[in-house]
Amino acid sequence: xxxxxxxxxxxxxxxxxxxxxxxxxxxxxxxxxxxxxxxxxxxxxxxxxxxxxxxxxxxxxxxxxxxxxxxxxxxxxxxxxxxxxxxxxxxxxxxxxxxxxxxxxxxxxxxxxxxxxxxxxxxxxxxxxxxxxxxxxxxxxxxxxxxxxxxxxxxxxxxxxxxxxxxxxxxxxxxxxxxxxxxxxxxxxxxxxxxxxxxxxxxxxxxxxxxxxxxxxxxxxxxxxxxxxxxxxxxxxxxxxxxxxxxxxxxxxxxxxxxxxxxxxxxxxxxxxxxxxxxxxxxxxxxxxxxxxxxxxxxxxxxxxxxxxxxxxxxxxxxxxxxxxxxxxxxxxxxxxxxxxxxxxxxxxxxxxxxxxxxxxxxxxxx
Ligand SMILES: Cc1ncc(COP(=O)(O)O)c(C=O)c1O
Numbered sequence: 621x622x623x624x625x626x627x628x629x630x631x632x633x634x635x636x637x638x639x640x641x642x643x644x645x646x647x648x649x650x651x652x653x654x655x656x657x658x659x660x661x662x663x664x665x666x667x668x669x670x671x672x673x674x675x676x677x678x679x680x681x682x683x684x685x686x687x688x689x690x691x692x693x694x695x696x697x698x699x700x701x702x703x704x705x706x707x708x709x710x711x712x713x714x715x716x717x718x719x720x721x722x723x724x725x726x727x728x729x730x731x732x733x734x735x736x737x738x739x740x741x742x743x744x745x746x747x748x749x750x751x752x753x754x755x756x757x758x759x760x761x762x763x764x765x766x767x768x769x770x771x772x773x774x775x776x777x778x779x780x781x782x783x784x785x786x787x788x789x790x791x792x793x794x795x796x797x798x799x800x801x802x803x804x805x806x807x808x809x810x811x812x813x814x815x816x817x818x819x820x821x822x823x824x825x826x827x828x829x830x831x832x833x834x835x836x837x838x839x840x841x842x843x844x845x846x847x848x849x850x851x852x853x854x855x856x857x858x859x860x861x862x863x864x865x866x867x868x869x870x871x872x873x874x875x876x877x878x879x880x881x882x883x884x885x886x887x888x889x890x891x892x893x894x895x896x897x898x899x900x901x902x903x904x905x906x907x908x909x910x911x912x913x914x915x916x917x918x919x920x921x922x923x924x925x926x927x928x929x930x931x932x933x934x935x936x937x938x939x940x941x942x943x944x945x946x947x948x949x950x951x952x953x954x955x956x957x958x959x960x961x962x963x964x965x966x967x968x969x970x971x972x973x974x975x976x977x978x979x980x981x982x983x984x985x986x987x
């Protein structure tokens with residue numbers, strides 16, 4: 621018997637996650653001096669200087685285990701959101717929180733409703749536990765909340781709302797969230813993944829915190845990987861009912877967030893100027909890229925995040941490879957079944973210009 625045959629059958633239903641190509645890998649492979657990575661929705665400004673200082677200060681203390689209860693970070697989040705500390709959960713990125721929620725809630729045969737295409741970890745977290753992902757197609761890039769709600773059954777355990785949605789960037793507005801909360805039964809945990817919420821400036825954004833505070837079964841997930849610029853430190857958090865947190869904390873490993881990550885997250889949370897600067901830069905870059913892509917005759921999906929989905933009208937793998945040769949890494953959306961689109965992170969003004977030039981040249985080569 622080959623040893624892999626002993627693995628749980630659910631493992632073979634999973635597709636490996638394909639992350640954005642690291643810039644160093646492309647530099648090495650192509651011998652390029654400068655490579656721009658606009659593939660993983662990171663903050664092009666980098667982390668807050670306050671977070672950097674805090675990371676440097678802590679370097680000599682890494683022989684000490686982290687605080688398993690993350691007291692300082694939970695205190696800061698409690699004050700930010702005005703909720704109880706026992707309603708806050710933490711993870712090694714919000715990725716891990718999604719996986720742990722699956723492990724906590726999904727039994728074989730349970731269903732979880734999710735948009736498609738969307739963040740692939742929802743599917744993985746459910747499949748791995750023997751559950752059934754019920755994937756509901758988007759409508760022109762937007763979540764079809766009515767169609768998703770219509771798929772709820774007795775077996776539904778979780779309902780994922782990705783807001784704004786990765787990879788399309790679409791937001792779910794207040795009225796759709798209200799419709800969802802008016803119609804979702806109590807036996808379902810609504811997981812609102814708001815990884816990009818800090819970028820949204822639209823007053824119509826349907827955030828979920830209000831429903832959590834009203835005592836509904838809602839988990840609101842955020843991350844320090846996006847606007848806070850700490851993707852490499854892996855810290856995500858969730859705001860959840862206290863009994864969900866109690867169950868979750870039995871499943872997680874004690875030290876699932878590291879000491880430097882916890883401290884840097886506190887510093888990043890306090891640096892409101894850096895967050896504001898990042899938001900402004902993103903809004904400006906988003907306007908620039910949307911305008912330039914539209915001028916190039918490409919279909920642009922309206923985005924409320926820090927990335928933009930653009931339909932190149934051609935095989936996106938070829939466009940992706942053409943851009944790589946020019947030192948620009950973006951994300952082809954073939955794994956999502958969007959064979960002609962690219963998901964492009966908004967960079968600095970200079971990076972955006974380099975990208976636009978490289979894209980124009982690539983499309984010309986492929987014409
Ligand atoms: C919608 C969404 N949720 C969650 C995550 C996970 O972020 P992290 O695990 O870095 O916190 C991402 C990352 O790209 C994302 O796009």
